[in-house]
Amino acid sequence: QVQLVQSGPEVKKPGASVKVSCKVYGNTLSGLSMHWVRQTPGKGLEWMGGLDPEAEETIFAQTFQGRVSVTEDTATDTAYLELTRLKPEDTAVYYCATHHELEGFDPWGQGTLVTVSS
Amino acid sequence: DIQMTQSPSTLSTSVGDKVTITCRASQSIGTWLAWYQQKPGKAPKLLIYKASTLKSGVPSRFSGSGSGTEFTLTISSLQPDDFATYYCQHYNTYPALTFGGGTKVEIK
Numbered sequence: 280q281v282q283l284v285q286s287g288p289e290v291k292k293p294g295a296s297v298k299v300s301c302k303v304y305g306n307t308l309s310g311l312s313m314h315w316v317r318q319t320p321g322k323g324l325e326w327m328g329g330l331d332p333e334a335e336e337t338i339f340a341q342t343f344q345g346r347v348s349v350t351e352d353t354a355t356d357t358a359y360l361e362l363t364r365l366k367p368e369d370t371a372v373y374y375c376a377t378h379h380e381l382e383g384f385d386p387w388g389q390g391t392l393v394t395v396s397s
Numbered sequence: 398d399i400q401m402t403q404s405p406s407t408l409s410t411s412v413g414d415k416v417t418i419t420c421r422a423s424q425s426i427g428t429w430l431a432w433y434q435q436k437p438g439k440a441p442k443l444l445i446y447k448a449s450t451l452k453s454g455v456p457s458r459f460s461g462s463g464s465g466t467e468f469t470l471t472i473s474s475l476q477p478d479d480f481a482t483y484y485c486q487h488y489n490t491y492p493a494l495t496f497g498g499g500t501k502v503e504i505k
Contacts, residue, residue: 324441324496331491
């Protein structure tokens with residue numbers, strides 16, 4: 280059974296960058312399509328981006344293009360989300376989740392709270 | 398981009414009630430729709446995919462229906478563990494893996 284374990288909470292100043300990790304247990308990262316979703320305080324879920332296996336490239340929501348990157352370390356089965364030029368409105372819980380083309384997102388990591396404040 | 402609209406945004410209900418949540422897509426998405434349950438402080442959990450297929454282990458009181466642009470999630474008899482927020486999601490067309498705004502099911 281696949282389990283995703285994310286890194287701990289982060290506090291950043293506006294303009295800084297943050298890197299969140301997501302380690303895979305129970306499978307190898309190379310066998311998965313990893314995606315990232317964020318949830319701002321009191322609000323809903325917002326898909327950020329992830330691997331399109333058919334196109335063999337990472338696709339991002341337009342909202343985040345130019346500020347977000349996703350990398351993978353297959354040696355440690357860990358995926359990383361980096362968000363740059365942080366703003367206070369980027370304060371959110373960031374989730375990784377495995378995308379199954381026929382079934383949706385399952386499982387999810389436990390979430391990482393990123394707080395952006397001066 | 399495909400937009401997903403859920404209604405209602407909040408539902409006040411009681412244990413034992415039948416609950417129906419609606420999700421509408423801005424264009425046809427076939428049956429590429431998933432439903433998730435989220436409790437406070439926890440990650441979402443997949444309940445239903447392909448509009449009506451129950452994920453293994455999910456109680457049978459949950460069911461999903463619909464195709465094209467209109468979908469429903471039904472809980473046949475609400476249990477105490479079901480008070481949560483529910484989200485729909487279109488999950489098969491990049492870059493529009495869009496979530497609905499959520500429906501909070503709360504105690505009346």
